[in-house]
Amino acid sequence: MVKVGIVGGTGYTGVELLRLLALHEEAEVVAITSRAESGRRVDDLYPNLRGHYELAFSEPDVRQLAACDIVFFATPHNVAMNLVPELLQAGARVIDLSADYRIRDPQLWSRWYGEPHASPEVLRAAVYGLPEVNRSSIAGATLVACPGCYPTSVQLGLIPLLARQVVDPMHLIASSASGVSGAGRQAKVDNLLSEVADSFKAYAVTGHRHLPEIEQGLSDVAGSPVALTFVPHLLPMIRGIHSTLFARRVDTSVDLQALYEDWYADEPFVDVLPEGMYPQTRTVKGANRCQISLQVPQGRDTVVVMSTIDNLVKGASGQAIQNMNIMLGLPEDMGLKQVGLLP
Known part of the structure; x- marks a missing residue:
């Protein structure tokens, strides 16, 4: 099984990752972090996940996250870029759903986000995670910047x-x-x-x-x-x-x-x-x-x-899992075969 860590599990993209990964044949979420909800069970905050997870939210721990095969960041901007360099150095592979690594030029990023980029040296290692364009580069990436919606x-x-x-x-x-x-x-x-x-x-x-x-x-x-x-x-x-x-x-x-x-x-x-x-x-x-x-x-x-x-799916968490499948050599549609809901 693929061991998955999620940083920032209390937002909409975080719970959508949990929903989709709950039925993924090869993935097991072993760590999910939230400073505000640390110690609280996941299915207490999100009852729709009852019976799928026994996890509780925890404080971010680099050693615990680095032991995962894949770490997702479902956080606002200016969070991942402060923690990702340390995780990459520890050997982790990261998929960032925020905007921290999508724009290659750190000065351009700063102009639009109003603050200096905290890890501009890591931008060179980031692969833009639009599979329909960058599939081959995603496969060998250690850091994937998942596109915005x-x-x-x-x-x-x-x-x-x-x-x-x-x-x-x-x-x-x-x-x-x-x-x-x-x-x-x-x-x-x-x-x-x-x-x-x-x-x-x-x-x-x-x-x-x-x-x-x-x-x-x-x-x-x-x-x-x-x-x-x-x-x-x-x-x-x-x-x-x-x-x-x-x-x-x-x-x-x-x-x-x-x-x-x-x-x-x-x-x-x-x-x-x-x-x-x-x-x-x-x-x-x-x-x-x-x-x-x-x-x-x-x-x-x-x-x-x-x-x-x-x-929240192709525009965020589903596409992130699509990237994970490519990075790990799994079938690209694994865990993503859901049919659209009607009505």
Whole structure:
């Protein structure tokens, strides 16, 4: 069995890791940390896990975590980068679900997160954990930076167009909407039911922290810089992301439906829908799957791509486990065969 440690197990990504790993055929969670809940049983805080775990939360201990085969960080930013270097030195393999190691340039990271990066030397060892792009590098990695939820939906939606140079890379637009769980489990007035229900709003229009991560990944695929206008929105629901992507077409000779179907034909967690069928957040709820469809309205020069994921699964914990499977040479879909929940 694969021994798993989780740092920061009380947030939504932490409990989602526990839910998915509970049915993983080869994984056993042996350590889960929380300074605030140390000593409390996991199934006391999360009764949905009763009968699956006998664990209690504990204080982070490098020796205990280093004895694990894989350590997940399900923490806010500026936590992993203070502990990961010591774990790597002790021989641990780490998957970080926070933003600490996603952006390769430490100065760029500091500009968006408002503080110096605590371990910039480790950034060189981090592999960006989008399997559909970096599968071979992930397999040999000691540190994987699991992509953000918005970046996953946007990148998977635009990658084929940029890789085949079908669209202008300097005129990309992403209008994305997320459920409130994307903001985390902390108490905020803006996330209260009475504040969110029956409403729909944009936020961080002048610049969202996920923008440099998205542009970095898309530039890698395009082989040149890209420029993206990214506008996130808050939906009055718990889970799910719907990204509507716009790009200016410069090559009209390519059959776009065939391009996407061929590009993702062998990807177990990307589903290109038939032409004329549009993705919905409810059909990917609870599943480690991205559903994509595309259109060229009125036959003009704007390509519209629609991409949906569950922000807590393919956008976070499910993708992290997908990375774990790749790193350990396990079947990539092990523990991730859940079907989306309907209704």
